[in-house]
Amino acid sequence: MPSTDAALWCVVPAAGRGTRFGGGMPKQYLPLVGRPLLLRTLERLAAHPCIAGLMIALTAGDPHWPGLASLHGKPVLTCTGGGERADSVLAGLHALDGKVENDNFVLVHDAARPCVRGDDIARLIDLGVAAGGALLATPLRDTLKRADAAGFSLATEPREARWRALTPQLFRRGELVAALESARAAGVAVTDEAMAMECAGFKPLLVEGAESNIKVTTPADMMLAEFLLGREG
Ligand code: C5P
Numbered sequence: 001m002p003s004t005d006a007a008l009w010c011v012v013p014a015a016g017r018g019t020r021f022g023g024g025m026p027k028q029y030l031p032l033v034g035r036p037l038l039l040r041t042l043e044r045l046a047a048h049p050c051i052a053g054l055m056i057a058l059t060a061g062d063p064h065w066p067g068l069a070s071l072h073g074k075p076v077l078t079c080t081g082g083g084e085r086a087d088s089v090l091a092g093l094h095a096l097d098g099k100v101e102n103d104n105f106v107l108v109h110d111a112a113r114p115c116v117r118g119d120d121i122a123r124l125i126d127l128g129v130a131a132g133g134a135l136l137a138t139p140l141r142d143t144l145k146r147a148d149a150a151g152f153s154l155a156t157e158p159r160e161a162r163w164r165a166l167t168p169q170l171f172r173r174g175e176l177v178a179a180l181e182s183a184r185a186a187g188v189a190v191t192d193e194a195m196a197m198e199c200a201g202f203k204p205l206l207v208e209g210a211e212s213n214i215k216v217t218t219p220a221d222m223m224l225a226e227f228l229l230g231r232e233g
Contacts, residue, residue, distance in 0.1 A: 007052035008125065009100050010045050010168065011092035014038055014111035015059045015081025020217050027216060028111045029064040033229050037216060039066070040114040040229065046071035048118050050125050051107070055095055057081035057088035086190050090180045093173055102174025105129055108193050109168040112216045115228045120209040121168060127207050128170040135169035135194045136209030163206050166213050169193040175202070 018027035028038040035043075038056075045051050053075040058065050060080045068076045079095035081088030089108055100106055105128070109116065120136055128134030140162040145153040169192060171179075176193055179200035183190045190196040194204040212228050214221055 007050050008105055008107050008170075009053050009055060009096055010051050010107040010109055011089055011096070012042065012045070012054055012056045012109055012111050013081060013085050013088040013092065015057045015062075015088040016085065016112070017059070018112075021219065021222075026059075026064065027222075030222065032114055032216075032222065032225055036064075036066075037114055037222075037225075038111050041109070041111050041116070042068070042071055042076065044114065044116060044118070045109060045121075046074045046076070048121050050122060053077065053099075055079060055092045056111070057092045057095075084189065085192075086180055086183070086196065089193065090177065090184070093177050093180070096173060100173050102172065102177075104173055105170055106173045106176070107168040107170050108176075110215055113167055113213055114216065115210075115225055116166075116168065116213045117210050120207075120213065124168055124170055124207045124209070128205060131205035133171040133175070133194075133197055133202055134205035134207050135192070136166040136213065137163040137206040138166065138209060138211050139163055165192050165194060166209055166215075167192070169204070171197060171204070175200070 014028050021027040029036045032040050042054060045054060056078045058078050058081060070076055079091050081091055124134055124136050140159045144157040144159050146155045146157055148154050171193055179196040183196045183199050188199055197204050216222050216225050
């Protein structure tokens, strides 16, 4: 029996090495308005009334993890992530065995998205549970080019009906585990949960979310996140 009206657990993949960011410290531990980026993300999730607890996938023996056990009165659990984001998500979903039924929905949210808005999470859950699965996304607004190997533009791709996938993403735990496992078995490198679900024959609902829900990947993204969070006070 899915408990759609109960608060949901959220898996947070945080086992990335942040190699595109550069520098020694993994990007999720760099300070963002005075607190580590990861903590900013976790605080925002834990403060949300629709979220029951957090399962964080960390690198093995992560020396930077502050050892939090709860936030805003919600349990914070950890597990060891894997080599790719999808492996970390799968580890987090397995670690929820016995806590979250297969038929229950879970959220998955990137550690690197500290600016997610509470009203977007609430809308994602409202619409996503009814649809059987969903993700936050924004329609593509730029003109999209396809490049050749030398960096010359070969063609302009249509932007109609093209969206950028964000997180959180919301799926039933059992269906998402099965989808991620069959993608792994088929050697398909999935870059988000919705892609695994699409490969398994599902059609996740695209729920339009704020463009400010950026993924911090480069130092410029960090500056933008500082600005966005600073503006919120
Ligand atoms: O690398 P990318 O920016 O796509 O990572 C998105 C999220 O997935 C980040 O929060 C990162 O820490 C996480 N991740 C992970 N395990 C990996 C790779 C990335 O948990 N092996």
